[in-house]
Amino acid sequence: MASAPSDPRRGDRVNENPASGQVGDVASRIAQRSLAKRGAGYADEVRRLLDAALGVMKRRGTTSRPRVADIVTAAGLSNDAFYRHFPSKDALVAALLEDGTERLYSYVAHQMGKEPTPEGKVYRWVRSVLSQAYAESAATTRAVLWNAGAVSEIIGSAPPVPSDRLAELLREPLRELGSADPAFDASLAAYTAFGKLGSYVWSETQPTDHDTERITAFCLRALTPPHAQSAVSKA
Template sequence: MTIENSADASSLSPRATQAVRRSLTPRQEAASRDVDRLIRAGRELLTQGAPARVADIVTAAGLSNDAFYRYFRSKSDFVDAVVEEGSQRLLNYLRRKMDAAGSPEGALRAGVAAVLSQAVDPSIGAATRNVVAAGGGRPHAPKVREDLEFALAEVLAGPIRELGSTDPERDSRATSILLLASMEHLLWRDTTSFDADAEVEHILGYVRRALSV
């Protein structure tokens, strides 16, 4: 019997594959810790509007430039990762608020209010503007925004379906786009005298009328 040499990893036996995975696990865990430290440090600096050069980020994280560029192609790539992490935290907050509501309409209202709060809440709005400014004033990567639209639509689909939508997938996607666009519009307005509750009710009424057509 001959043993053939092969570069194809799929030819490894189950035990050999497990051995490879065991060797990678410590490195993966270390990489996860490093990236978490960078994201946390970067988020703190960016949301405060503090200087956020790569040197500042790695110093705050207690890591090196080499570590930063091992995980991120550029500062823009890093800012997109911070925005994406923020999107996940927004979605978790949204789910908690909607789950606590006692009805489909209450859940939808809670979802609308939670998204708009990212702009009309003074401290949250300021933090979001600082992150955008750190990215050179550009919107975050289209893929990051698209992922958030889809994820938000999935969260909204339940109450929208229960409120009588005949096409909840498309209706929740349209509502998601409307909410994010409204939030971004308000983000750059003076909202000190803004009636957030009235805006929530206006958007909620708009969506309810659209669902009844």
């Protein structure tokens, strides 16, 4: 049966190419697949560069800083691949620090999940953070921070960058323990733990179980009680 002609008065338009929409969809899907493949390839390049840089830094420790050429050789990539993702070696080191922080976040969260009580979660948090002062982890941390060229801005004498991210894990257990300001208290606890971690890392010493217990107890004693926040608000 022949279709009715369009009525100009109704603003109908004749689709002279009914398949054009389908062709457009196909083109879009193909383009998206190409972008996805390229994105996956780029993600692989970045991971190889990060892993290679970390490996070279661990081997050299604090004796010498690797060049971009050393990193791309270890990664089996080219200078073009490096600069496609990082404007400088400092940018790569910053990415390493961020990557390490996210790895530590996942590890600490997993360890905290083993504890049923908020007190246990805080203890596990402190213990997991301080575990970065043990032999191999400490050597890796020292090497990366030394390459960053801004040690005091990352860990030790100034507020450590990872503390802000890791402090997020303490908010809920501290709230359950009665903190009137869990975000603030979590930040204080994180500064305390990462400050001590910095001391252990750079002095090449390790925390004892007693150290972990004392730091945990200190963090728990520092909770803001509800009446304290009310007093501050009235003042």
